[in-house]
Amino acid sequence: MQATGWIQFVIYIVALTAITKPMGLYLMQVLDANGRTWFDPLLRPLERFTFRAMRVDPQKEHDWKQYTIAMLLFSLVGCLFTYAILRLQHLLPLNPQGFGALSPDLAFNTAVSFTTNTNWQAYSGETTMSYLSQMVGLVFHNFTSAAVGIAIAAALVRGIARQSVKTIGNFWVDMVRTSYYLLLPICGVFAVVLVSQGMIQNFKPYTKAKLIEPFKVSVEKKNDKGETIKGSDGKPVMEEQTVDEQTIPQGPMASQVAIKMLGTNGGGYVNANAAHPFENPTPLSNFLQMLSIFSIGSGLTYYLGQMVKNQRHGWTVWGVMMALFIGGVLLCWWAEAAGNPIHQKLGVAIADGNMEGKEVRFGIFNSALFATVTTDASCGAVNSMHDSFTALGGFVPLFNIQLGEIIFGGVGAGLYGMLVFVVLAVFIAGLMVGRTPEYLGKKIESYEVKMAMLALLILAIDILAFSAWASVSKWGLDGLNNNGPHGFGEMLYAYSSATGNNGSAFAGLTVNTPWYNTTLGIAMLVGRFLMIVPIMAIAGSLGRKKLAPASAGTFPVSGGTFSILLIGTVVLIGALNFLPVLTLGPVVEHFLMLQGKLF
Amino acid sequence: MKTFLSDLRGAVMATIVIAVVCCGIYPLLVYCVASCAFPEKANGSLIVAKDGTVRGSRLIGQGFAGEKYFHPRPSAAGNGYDGLSSGGSNLGPTSQTLNDAIKDRIDAYRKENGLKAGNAIPADAVTASASGLDPHISLRNAKLQTARVAKARRMAVEQVEKVILQYVEGPDLGVFGEPAVNVLTLNLALDSNVERQVAER
Incomplete structure (x- = not known):
């Protein structure tokens, strides 16, 4: 763990802290139907045109059920749209390499994967996807699935902030405004900056x-x-x-990579994702990509504080995320810097750490930082191969995903996931002091707690059941690239990543088979939409409640006590759900590695 | 039912309009700006010889095995540095296959560079990169190969070391990333240097 790493780590944290407030304030304008931004002269006419074409009245708000149905319908239409493009790829233009259509199971898996903001990839981009499939079929969801996540988070925050109302905003307004005012302008600039570092953007044949x-x-x-x-x-x-x-390979890469990172999508243009020298040419492009992954998730905590008129709460949630983030980075970095004792015995320099599956220009620190960032958020882009990490180095990304990706998290998804834990933390605090739990003046009652538990149980069951099924099935074991506990880790990682809508992988696993494509596709759908519905129910229920004035007995949701309680809730629930299964994977692997056992 | 149909209509229209804006206008705008501002980079940072043939990309590594060339890292991309098969070995820390491969590579590396058995080998020299196309090696890896390359080219070691230093990239802005030697551009420079010397004679 060298000094140069520490310096970069500090710069990253300072930069992230610095953009949080401006991003939060900007989100206030974007997520308000009548908000004002610098881009109004350019984008307001476009926004009006879009609503006219859709016949949507932007001033009319939805209740939670209308909001959810609109979201589900939009996701379904988008999913079919991409499925059609992938199946008809051979007939569509912008295909200079003449790639054929995708198989039905791969097209299903890919369409679902991008609709759910997962960007799990059972294909390798440079030999499968035409420029049109990348630029339209996939980039469409890179924008909209990100916008949907932010919209859901905004709806939940409105439910918390408002009182005695049924409505929690208009889905169409949130989604369209987020795409136009937030994602488009940042990506436009970001993409050009990425090209300046060496990323390609063209339509030439290879x-x-x-x-x-x-x-x-x-x-x-x-x-x-x-x-x-x-x-x-x-x-x-x-x-x-x-x-x-x-x-x-060539193609329109920069425009895709900008939104892939900013929208925490993570789907690589090429197979090696952000490890490929085109997709991440320099350490500077690497730094900016890592910063963009967290930027919106971090800004949303400030948005939360502004909306509920309790900025200390917003910063407390941010602080909890930051603490968990720093812990993850340090463990992953330490493990990778320490390297693999088996290889060191053969003669590999100890000071170099574990370089298998890492790029020289990024080195150990930036690989460990990227791996932690991409799994704290539900991004899933990789600049190093997690499959080749040491046991504990690989444990960090896996456990991050299993915690629910609530450490800054996927755009929107991170905040609404964390708020589920906040509800639970408040509930546990209420049990401890024997009072009806309150969250920002709203009584937390059995309905909210049931919904919060439902969201968490769905996550755990989806991961554990599918991993268990694969590990006792021939179709599951046939895909393995590694033996021993690491092979089990590959399957566990796959279903954790799919359920958590992350998209990164222990990529040795061969997953482009009908069985894996289908089961992973289902895991992604469950992990996305069955999570969102209970959360929307909480939003609707909280919005209808009256605000009770704070009293001396109210448990404060800011400051040290609450932070510790929230961290404890997150880690304990994650550990209770997953420690047994992790013991069979990376934990036992770590001890076997120290003993020098090979498989 | 009525709201359902109007929602469906909204979903279809939203899909069309957003697809045009975000998947049509946006990438084309980026394409235009990038082509004007950074034409060389937007097209892949290609290395083009005087006769117009493309010899590679400055960003994408190539395989080298000859005595007179610096050798890149082992590559898991296809048969090695296959531009269409980017990716790593994905072998885990307790993999027998990986262990055997590293052992062989260490032996080969020591042999070709005349190193003693006790010499610790730079990790990047015997491990495959994430992309399989990593254009770089570490400084220490380059230095250990210098004597061999200098001998094969009949150059002085100091002379080769000087050339290496010109092809060190990073850290960016003095802080980001690790210093790394670009193998492809370094080898090309050595080749052209030889040609120039021959021409001068």
Whole structure:
């Protein structure tokens, strides 16, 4: 853990802190149907046109059920839209490499994955997706699934802030305004900055480069039909081939990567995601990408404080997130910097840490920081391969996802997930002192607690049941790239990532099979929409309640006591749900690694 | 039912309008600005020879095995540095396969660079990168290869070291990331240096 890492860590924290308030204030304007921003002259006419085309009256608000139904319908239409594009890819334009249509199960998995803000990828972009599929089929959801998440968070915050009303805002207004006023302008600037670092943005066919030093490889000999020829001993016949070319992928990457990061989507343009030199060319582009992942989630805590007129509460929630974030980074960084004793025994320099699956330009620290950020949020972009992390280094991203990605979190999803824990923390505090729990003047009653528990149980059941099923099924085990506890970790990570709508992976697992595509697709749908419905119910219920004035017996939701209670609630619930299963995966793997056991 | 239909209509229209704005106008605008402001980078930072053939991208690593070249990191992308198969090995910390591969690479690295058995090997020299296309190696890795390259090229070690220093990239703004040697541009520079020396003679 070198000094250069500490300096970068401090810069990151300072930068994140500095953008929180401006982002929060801007969100106040974006999430108000009559809010004003700098972009009004340009975007107001576009917004009006959109509402006219949709025949939506922006001044008319929804109750929680209308809001939820509109959200579900919009997600369904978008999902079908992308499914159609992926299935018809071979007929559509902007496909210079001539890629064929996706199989039905892969198209289902991908459409669901992007609709739910997961961006789980069972394909590799550079050999599967045409420019149109990337730019329209996938980027559409990068914008809208982010906007939907922010809209849900805004609706929940309104439910908390308002009293004695049924309405919690208009879904269409929240979604459209977020896309136009928040995401578009930032992405426009961000994308150009990324190009300045070396990211590509073009519509050319892939480039063929003549290698400086051609090399020979031995490959399986194939006949005209593409089948492997086998010799008399039953083994494939090998032949030497000279490789003298490198194909360099091209395409409209920067515009996609900007929204992929800002909207905590995380779906890579190419297979290696943000580890690819085009998709993350320099340490500076890496820093900006990491900052953009947290920017909106961090700003939303300030928005919360403003809306409920208790900025200390907003900062307390922020502080809890920051504390959990710092803890995760330090553990992951320490584990990766310490490296793998098995490889060190072979002669790998101890000071270098664990470099398998990491890029030299980022080094240990930026890989560990990125891995923690991307899983604290529900982003899922990776600049290093989590599958090759040490046991404890890989434990951090996995556990972050299982906590529900509430540490700044996915845009919107992080805040509404954390508020579920806030409700529970307040409830537990109420039990301890023997009073009816109150949250910001609203009584927390059995209905809210039931809904909050429902949201958490869905998360745990979805992850555990699917992982258990895969680990006793042939289709599950066939996909493994590693043996021993690490192989189990691959499956556990996959269903945690899908349920949490993260999208990162222990990527050795072969998941482009009908079984994995379908089960992971279902896990993503459950993890997104069955979480949102109970949360919207809480929003509706809180909005109808009267505000009770604070009294001497009111439990304050800011300050040290509440922070500790909230951290305790988050960690305890996460640990109770998942420690047993983690023991079978990364925990036992850690001790086996120290003993030098190989699989 | 009526609200359902009007919601459905809203959903379809919203999908169309947002698709045009966010998936049509926005990427095209970025494309136009990027092509004007950073044409070389927007097109892949390509290295083009005098005769017009593309020899690679400054950002994308290539495989090198010859004595006179600096060697990049092991690559898990296809047969090595395959531009269409980016990705890592995804082998975990307790993988036998990874353990064996690292062992072989350490032996080979020591042998080709004339290092003693006790010498600790830079981690990046014997581990595969995340992308499989990592263009960089660490400074220490480059220095350990210098003697071999200098010998094969009949150059002085100090001369090669000087060239290396010109191809160190990062840390950005003095703080971000790690210093890293770009193998492809370094090797190209050494090649062109040789050509120039030959021409001068």
